[in-house]
Amino acid sequence: MACRNAAPGPMLGKDKKTAPESPPSSAMSATGGSTPSTPVTSGKTTPTPSIKEEKVQDGKVPDDSSKLRTFLSILKRFIGVTDIAAARFSLPAQLMEPIPNLEYWHYLDRPETFVAIGDSEDALGRTLGCLRFWFTKDLKYVHGKPCKPYNSTLGEFFRCQWEVEDSAPSLRGEENKTNLQQTVAAPASASTKGQSVKVSYITEQTSHHPPVSAYYVDCPDKGISAYGYDQLSAKFSGTSVKVTPGVYNQGIFITLHQRGNEEYQLTHPTAYLGGFLRGNLYVTVSDTCFVTCPKTGLKVILHYLEEGYFGRTQNKVEGVIYKCADVEKDNTTRIKDVPDKDILGRIEGVWTDKVWFSYGSADFKKVPEKDRVLLIDVNPLRPIPKICPPDEHQLPNESRKFWNGVTESITAKQFNAATSRKQELEERQRVRAAERKAELKEWQPRFFTQATEAGGKPHLTEEGKAAMQGLHDGDWWIAPPAEYGAI
Template structure:
């Protein structure tokens, strides 16, 4: 299970310990801890009684069986009873900033390979919710729903290679502009909006002006139930995470997502595994990484192993997809380890298992790392279509174990969304996002509207007030 709040975090790759959350939170803000993990998903019981794990799993499995043969059950967006859900909105749950200090340090190295290693360190910390917790089913997002938050974290993750540079680009931390942010608090702001309901797509934007780094992308999943597991793959519009280093002439990294599997139905213990190939690329530096995740080991035992190769190439033209097809002369180094344990890096083309232990570099040890709590607007400063407030009634009912009431409230919200969609269709009116310029972008990179940019700036200045939107999608 996830813990309700993160303690001071241990060392990252042998570096100085970092606080898991600010020592004191300003009174104008509320801290949102990492979500508790749902174990399986539950069956209907009288209010006030909590179903046990086995009964949850039976009901969840009986629902999934209806979708055997369905190409994409994520697009169906079927509604589950409230007792099968974790009381957290989807937009709040799905983000990749479990450890903000690894994100803000990506561009610190003056060495191109060092920056790629920083990017990989961030990659292996983005899904800690699956390392330390159980699979979770949050609420389905509604059209126009949005979520915003920020993190405050010490800039303590050191460069993995090359000279380190941590200039303070804004005078918003405990150091003058132009001075160093090293071991100083920096802010990371986050904004996401559900831009489409059919298919379900949300756009997100991450920004740390103090460090001159941002990230964006679309969250869209495709899911298929095979009878023994659910295979989850990126949807058409989900082309990965795009990280941009603005102080390095907008050097950009694209990190694509591998397929994941929700398994353990037959054994009665749900778990997430990964078995696919994904890529991290940077056209400007000409460095590409192929990561290969291995799901099963000998005798079908899950090993959660990952191996990879880092190499030089013309990224825009290179079509290599297999580690063994990379020429030794182009290899800069190799990756090996377990994504739920320790991941290592070795320099050069030598097979990792043949590299002496003293020459292996610890990229990341995720064992002691817990997700860091988010800082969210107070409920009174949230709009009605802001995730936490939108689902507040449902969450309160689930928390009080009033499951029938929670399901009824959830159904009312979903019905209003259908009514609003019917009204727009009758008026031949297309939905327009508020904070992003398009429902989707062909290149997978969402763009902020002027209002979206203002929201990001206000977050960084601890300002929460927002005007009501011109139109609600589900209210």
């Protein structure tokens, strides 16, 4: 349920209570942040449409109906276009949320669920931990309204950190919260239970055409990391925008280093932005996604149900956890095709409300309520604030500083000035690209080894590792890059 590089327009919701801690500062997750097992890609190049902006008087805040009218008039130009996420065009500032794309998407709305994934001594317990994280990673879907952050520019990056209490309990099996690194001064004991732990994060826009960003998450205290690429493909049908992961987006890869590098792959499902005809935008998720772990042999099939009878959105999800002879060779994609003898449990609920787990192969509805395990209740949950570098330690291509002029203009309701500043930044990116092309130079990311990697698994460069180590050590300083992509 999350992919972040959404070029065309509003994709996912932003909870107004979780605006950036200071001025700025992935389906979609399907984000963002969920995909079919075979990602959808565009096979043709699409023309750049001309867009006529609806002018908004400076000092006047555009209302939602005005935004929707403008946005819909833009989207109509893309009916039939194979992939509008790859099209080159610029949105007026009044349609933008004043927050950078790279900051907006990070999958860590509730980091305490992420750090607890590997706590259980039981393999099924760790899979349940993955699912709890999965249903909390995109609270923007649950508590917010659709919006559009700034598009990312080549070489732009964002880094931050969370300090959270390690309080999420094991869902099954004996719990082990061993303190491995002690990056936070507080925990001096052998356990992190109830103590503060650090979660560090860095992401970089590694490609502009197609738009792709790489990200890396690390919690040394708990011996857990995650990484992947965010890229999406989008198509407008006339009534909704269908968003699927791009070819480089193979999902979120989570590694439990204290469990012999046990790895989990969580793929993203298809998401839809609808409500254009009713004038009330909303996000739904449909299709099937998977959680797999080759080492334990466990696989999860999650099926999202977009709408029920009479077109009412129901946001239901159902799933099954089962044991495979060989996860990497298992081609099962439908819940009904999983043999009862292999099923360890079932998942059912509403991903915007409560999700439950029941043991065994019995139909969930036949399991007494007392025997069901509450996997997660997202109703009381809100995103946890992130800790970002002070202004004096941010580089010009760091997201908050890069977009600061646009953000200040939007905040001051100076939309014409914001649009002009935004277009200036986009034009600089085009100029830099033309200069590199003339010199026969290819862009090289700074913190990741390649713009994209086969299999969807990015690798940190030495500079990337040093930047992450600086976050762990509380050292925000970082040297300027050898080259800027859009400055």
